Amino acid sequence: MNRITSKMPVFETGSVWLVGAGPGDAGLLTLYAYEALRQADVLVYDALVGQDILELTGPDTLLEYAGKRGGKPSPKQKDITERLITLAREGKKVLRLKGGDPYIFGRGGEEALMLAAHDIPFRVIPGISSGVGGLAYAGIPLTHRETNSAVTFLTGHDASGAVPNVKWEHIAKGSPVIVLYMALKHIAIITERLIGFGRPKDEPVAVIFKATTDEQQVIVSTLEHVTADVEKSGLKPPALIVIGEVVKLRPDLDWYSEFLASKTAK
Template identity: 55%
Template sequence: MNAITDRFGAFEPGTVWLVGAGPGDPGLLTLLAVHALQTADVIVYDALVSDDVLALARPEAIREFAGKRGGKPSPKQRDITERLIELARAGHRVLRLKGGDPFVFGRGGEEALGLVAAHVPFKVVPGITAGLGGLAAAGIPATTRDTNQAVILMTGHCATDGSDGIDWAAYARTGAPLILYMAMSNLPKIAPALIAAGTAPDTPVAIVVRASTEAQRTLVTTLATAHDDAIAAGFEAPAIIAIGAIAGLKAALVGAGLDARALP
């Protein structure tokens, strides 16, 4: 056993590691995630794992794409879980690599439950979730003492016709910023729903696309105009959307034209 294995533990054959790859920049990987990349026999990765992260895998590792993207043909979750079980039972070191954190809107919990039911040993390696790391990379703090004492992480894959059971008025009353994952396609429904629920139309909104990567772009706008402004700017998923006072702090923290990633 080498020093890294001694420190972080062996990645045993026949096991599955559910690993968070962070928001995109390979520099934001944990040491344990790098250890897994350089040890795994098979890497089953999702659509939000960057090429720069995959480049850290050992050359002999087999790579299998299992990405799920909204509105596009995607593997069924049950099939992905069954594939993890099959690979582990074949004696492989299986790395299930997910963007962000595997247990934050990443379906890692579902896969873990499936592995438990199949009696397959597994390990969870947390990652920096995009809703927090992505905003930080754009120079937007998730909390400050002057703006908020709480923050709400929320999926944007939701209907707004009442069938989802979301009480938008309840969220609006908290005054806490909303950080939305996977919300670009539903933004034209979410924004009016929040305004109708009592959120001010001029509430600041920040949209960060391709967070922490070389392709990162950030737009700061308002709730009333967020969708139109995003379309005009050519913004597309994947994106993180922050709604609330924290979104308006970017201008104070990042000078005009300064890439937030260059901040000390």
């Protein structure tokens, strides 16, 4: 046992670990996440967790799907949280595995608060958010000294599924780079609002589909034309949208497309 593995926390029975699985590529899991997968008695996982990650669990681990996808029948958040509590009270080591990071548009805070309210011991293991990892795999730096020193992360819908009620005027005028999660459904409304509040129509936009996976595809467009380009492509969520001059760096930094092409050619 080396120095790192000897310092790994013990996954105690009757506890819940809220773990980020990262944006898709299993190689982006943290060591803590990997250890949790190996030790868990029960894995309660989200829709965007890939099969290669699920296969890292132990042979006796029980897998329970708890995926939530927009517009499709999904477990209610209350039911998921109650299931975590029940499993923990049965003395299980419960791993709640979420795509990306549990606390970035992942409802991890809601689950952690409920666990705390019911005196269930828990631990939070951060994961690489798609807003960071997905952009890196698309050849788009999240920040760059010549383009932006600030970033705004937004979800594309609120708890009811509607366009979020945020101060769009301030976002349009104040943030050089905007990263939108789960926004494909409302992309037309969002781009219209940004343009209406003064955002340039020709500002570059990238839409990253199935980020960091072998199926990743990227559409590069402009704020004015991105809705039509996405519709024309026929591509479906999950998708991440990034708006800003930083998108222009992609032609020189698109390392992952070359990797996928070389992988296919073998």
